[in-house]
Amino acid sequence: MMGRTIFIDPGRCIGCQACVSACRECDSHRGKSMIHLDYTDEGSSVASLPTVCMHCEDPVAPCAEVCPADAILVTADGVVQQADTTRCIGCANCVNACPFGVPKIDLQAKLQMKCNLCYDRTAYGLAPMCATVCPTGALFYGTVEELQAERPGVQVADTFVFGESEVRTGVAMVVPAERVRWPVPGGLPVVEINGKDVRP
Amino acid sequence: MTADPRAAGPSTAVPLDPALAPPGTRGFRDAGGIPADRWHADQNGETLVPTHCCFCGVQCGMYLRVDHGGKVFGVEPRNHDINRMRLCPKGINAYQQVNHPDRLTAPLMRRSRDEELREVSWDEALDFTVSEIRRIQREHGNDAFGVLGGASLFSEKTYLVGKFARVALRTRHVDYNGRLCMVSAAGANKLAFNIDRAGNPFSDILLTDCLLLAGANVGECFPVLTQYVWGARDRGAALIVVDPRETAVARTADIHVALKPGTDSAFFNAVLNVVIEEGLTDEAFLAAHADGWDEVKANAAQYPPSRAAEICGVPAEQVVQVARAFARAPKAMAFHARGIEHHTQGVENCLTVINLCAATGHLGKPGAGYGTLTGQGNGQGGREHGQKSDLLPGGRSILNEEHRRQICEIWGIEESELPAAGTSMMEMVWQMQRREIRGLIGICNNPFVSLPNYAVVKDGYDATEFHAQFDFFLSETAANAHVVFPVTVWAEDEGVMANAEARVVKHNKAQEPPSGVRTDTWVMCELARRLGAGDKFAFGGSRDVFDELRRASAGTVIDYSGITYERLEETGGIAWPCPSTDHPGTPRLFEDGTTYHADGKIHMQVVEWHPPADPYDDEHPMSLTTGRTVAHFLSGNQTRRLGALVEQTPRPWAEVHPSHGFRNGEPVRVVTRRGSEVFPALVTEAIRPDTVFIPYHWPAPTSANVLTIDALDPRSKIPEYKVCACRIEHAAAIDEVPAPPVAPGHVAYPETQVSRTDPLPPTAPQGRGTSERS
Ligand code: SF4
Ligand code: SF4
Numbered sequence: 001m002m003g004r005t006i007f008i009d010p011g012r013c014i015g016c017q018a019c020v021s022a023c024r025e026c027d028s029h030r031g032k033s034m035i036h037l038d039y040t041d042e043g044s045s046v047a048s049l050p051t052v053c054m055h056c057e058d059p060v061a062p063c064a065e066v067c068p069a070d071a072i073l074v075t076a077d078g079v080v081q082q083a084d085t086t087r088c089i090g091c092a093n094c095v096n097a098c099p100f101g102v103p104k105i106d107l108q109a110k111l112q113m114k115c116n117l118c119y120d121r122t123a124y125g126l127a128p129m130c131a132t133v134c135p136t137g138a139l140f141y142g143t144v145e146e147l148q149a150e151r152p153g154v155q156v157a158d159t160f161v162f163g164e165s166e167v168r169t170g171v172a173m174v175v176p177a178e179r180v181r182w183p184v185p186g187g188l189p190v191v192e193i194n195g196k197d198v199r200p
Numbered sequence: 201m202t203a204d205p206r207a208a209g210p211s212t213a214v215p216l217d218p219a220l221a222p223p224g225t226r227g228f229r230d231a232g233g234i235p236a237d238r239w240h241a242d243q244n245g246e247t248l249v250p251t252h253c254c255f256c257g258v259q260c261g262m263y264l265r266v267d268h269g270g271k272v273f274g275v276e277p278r279n280h281d282i283n284r285m286r287l288c289p290k291g292i293n294a295y296q297q298v299n300h301p302d303r304l305t306a307p308l309m310r311r312s313r314d315e316e317l318r319e320v321s322w323d324e325a326l327d328f329t330v331s332e333i334r335r336i337q338r339e340h341g342n343d344a345f346g347v348l349g350g351a352s353l354f355s356e357k358t359y360l361v362g363k364f365a366r367v368a369l370r371t372r373h374v375d376y377n378g379r380l381c382m383v384s385a386a387g388a389n390k391l392a393f394n395i396d397r398a399g400n401p402f403s404d405i406l407l408t409d410c411l412l413l414a415g416a417n418v419g420e421c422f423p424v425l426t427q428y429v430w431g432a433r434d435r436g437a438a439l440i441v442v443d444p445r446e447t448a449v450a451r452t453a454d455i456h457v458a459l460k461p462g463t464d465s466a467f468f469n470a471v472l473n474v475v476i477e478e479g480l481t482d483e484a485f486l487a488a489h490a491d492g493w494d495e496v497k498a499n500a501a502q503y504p505p506s507r508a509a510e511i512c513g514v515p516a517e518q519v520v521q522v523a524r525a526f527a528r529a530p531k532a533m534a535f536h537a538r539g540i541e542h543h544t545q546g547v548e549n550c551l552t553v554i555n556l557c558a559a560t561g562h563l564g565k566p567g568a569g570y571g572t573l574t575g576q577g578n579g580q581g582g583r584e585h586g587q588k589s590d591l592l593p594g595g596r597s598i599l600n601e602e603h604r605r606q607i608c609e610i611w612g613i614e615e616s617e618l619p620a621a622g623t624s625m626m627e628m629v630w631q632m633q634r635r636e637i638r639g640l641i642g643i644c645n646n647p648f649v650s651l652p653n654y655a656v657v658k659d660g661y662d663a664t665e666f667h668a669q670f671d672f673f674l675s676e677t678a679a680n681a682h683v684v685f686p687v688t689v690w691a692e693d694e695g696v697m698a699n700a701e702a703r704v705v706k707h708n709k710a711q712e713p714p715s716g717v718r719t720d721t722w723v724m725c726e727l728a729r730r731l732g733a734g735d736k737f738a739f740g741g742s743r744d745v746f747d748e749l750r751r752a753s754a755g756t757v758i759d760y761s762g763i764t765y766e767r768l769e770e771t772g773g774i775a776w777p778c779p780s781t782d783h784p785g786t787p788r789l790f791e792d793g794t795t796y797h798a799d800g801k802i803h804m805q806v807v808e809w810h811p812p813a814d815p816y817d818d819e820h821p822m823s824l825t826t827g828r829t830v831a832h833f834l835s836g837n838q839t840r841r842l843g844a845l846v847e848q849t850p851r852p853w854a855e856v857h858p859s860h861g862f863r864n865g866e867p868v869r870v871v872t873r874r875g876s877e878v879f880p881a882l883v884t885e886a887i888r889p890d891t892v893f894i895p896y897h898w899p900a901p902t903s904a905n906v907l908t909i910d911a912l913d914p915r916s917k918i919p920e921y922k923v924c925a926c927r928i929e930h931a932a933a934i935d936e937v938p939a940p941p942v943a944p945g946h947v948a949y950p951e952t953q954v955s956r957t958d959p960l961p962p963t964a965p966q967g968r969g970t971s972e973r974s
Binding site: 011012013014015016017018020021022024025042043044045046047048127129132133134135136137150151152177 | 274275277283285286287288289291292293419420423424425426427430434435446447448449451452830831844845848858864883884885886
């Protein structure tokens, strides 16, 4: 399965947008952030989760497949690069093809831009900027073994179903470990308060 | 991973198109904030300067990227063991302050407040300041001049602030903005343990079985600490959060106690009640190490869970659950922050948490203990060396004759020359109103935004005959001054800070200050020299001051004498006390159960809950509570100028529960006994129906502190920011929502500036359960 890649753990995200700020600092997008943060249950919860490029493996990168200009390169190690600036015609086919809503179009520059897994960093052994700084580890860069060593029992999911079609991705989501949930952590359910039975 | 030759790293083919720059930073870059060739720099030629973030009390390690020309142009994460590469958005953007176009680069001056501030020479500004100090002190006595310092300053500078006030100005009126931060925790720790710091290092969080966070919005105020919280949960630790709001961390807590603001001590007394009732106390530990347990136990009997449920507005079951989870855990830790400290019973709130730790024996062990999370980078170190009105260096008391003698010896003055204890920051403002204090020097603080009850603060400052302010941006407070001294930002000087673990870390200099800018150290020494105390202030720089500070702290509890710059660089930080250069420092306190009291015991204190200072009535039935947001820091003087952060959270809002019938973004008028203001509503179930929350980083007319009350804790003198009585109303028209005023001297960020004619802010506040797409 996957080698070093990004794992997204939404249960940890605190919505701080350090990833967004960090992405701007990365040299490959010239001050533009390629991450966006989604608030999944607005108004009733503060839950949030970051979206980065999922680097689809099967079918190989729908964005690249539909690109008429052959501008999107998938490297041998499965990283889907942002559009080659000398080829991209800014037609936005990739934007429509991506099941995760990732690529962005700069209309003025007629250029598609997206997360390329910080290729300029990872090629030199550094982790992508977002996963390096994410204060909570909601974005984790490494192998699945490294992830599991740090977070015992977690599972990862790399297959997503959209209607009839299934997409397997290079970036994976973390599925929380099963926790034994007592009504009271480390204790017994509350039965009595000051001698009175409070069971419904 | 093999690099594909076709996928060369940073592409250079795209010309630098301003349209590609992110909104909010373009103006900054165009204005020269980042070198124009930022994205094309020859990065092999850059240097990385190891240092720490200037903002909160976590003190994350970072590298500043410095180009060929010696200019800071970026940040790179650093694998320091506090943060292990992590940074929050404030830390990532902090470097943009260094070459920011808003930087003050020449002293500003005016002889009266009717004039405009104009640029003058250093000599003129210093001369005028000295003559005004002399005049005021001659006419009204030494104590008519005051000094207010800051806890974002390096410890060397905070030491100098205390010495400058007492030796050069001979005034007893010196205090600092850490008074608004964690002095309640400090007071409680001194009473209970006679040492003013957290008991455990952050890394102990990873070892605990139960983590209690009381009034600590870790996700937004100390984001990098979250990795420790999640690490504890990965190990199966239970997480208890006590907070009126469902914060990002509370969302995932095993027990979230959403209590009514201002009722914390009733809640913790009741938890102790259950711990006692269920026989979960550690009697052996108490017998050996605690004093006052019988009284505390008798008092706890007055707080059955049913009473707490009534006072706090939470189910009684939660009291029992918290008691069981905390007391039964093999190792448990409690952290608190401003949520329980910003109250008229802030000290007492902290004491109830300490009582709980002591009663259950959760102290002084790996994974068991207590801590307070400091809001400011040097919130801990800022008060250790004599900047606080009642403290001398090394935490010595200014009231203690022996302590006074020791410091006078080091300072080379007679004991009779050393002034008595002064008053606290808010009290000094009241004295300014009464014209008891007629002149003031403020050093890197911004009370116009950060103090409660803005009308009183403005009145107090306006009443001063002379006011000088040190800062690197023209803050709202500096804009009111007669003289503004342009000083260095953190990356232009070296010095130490103590983080929330009491770990002393070293900040390094990454860039030369712009010409015209001097270090705070230089300005204080120069003023002292012109006041005739030059021999006592012959410091060349931070190193000299640090050496005197080490000597001045030797033999006290807050012993820095074994800490040197070289050791700090080698080790990445040393926790005090560190009495000798071969001492490893003290990351964890009380490992043998002894405290710093003469009898070695924990002095447990009886706490009676009492209601907040501002009473509820039919007109003001709800609680207003204030706090921070992740993108901004304190009064916002620094972060409200950084494009990405402005864009992330452009303005304040009022967080209200859906039951009040507001729609998201609708204008809501919040009325307290001090005033009323209109904010866009952020409607969310993540807050109690009887509570409103407003973040406080903005100045009037969108300032939470126009509404808050200037009531103080009688012991710590911390203001009660976290609760006052209020009501909310529908504002008549949408255009009543004012835009946050632009910082004085602010260079425009066209994309992020909210125009006064905009009916509503372009985006909803971020990170609080809503998004720009709402
Ligand atoms: S940096 Fe991490 S925690 Fe913060 S918003 Fe991004 S993914 Fe979430
Ligand atoms: S503000 Fe605090 S948490 Fe954020 S980077 Fe700075 S020190 Fe770390």
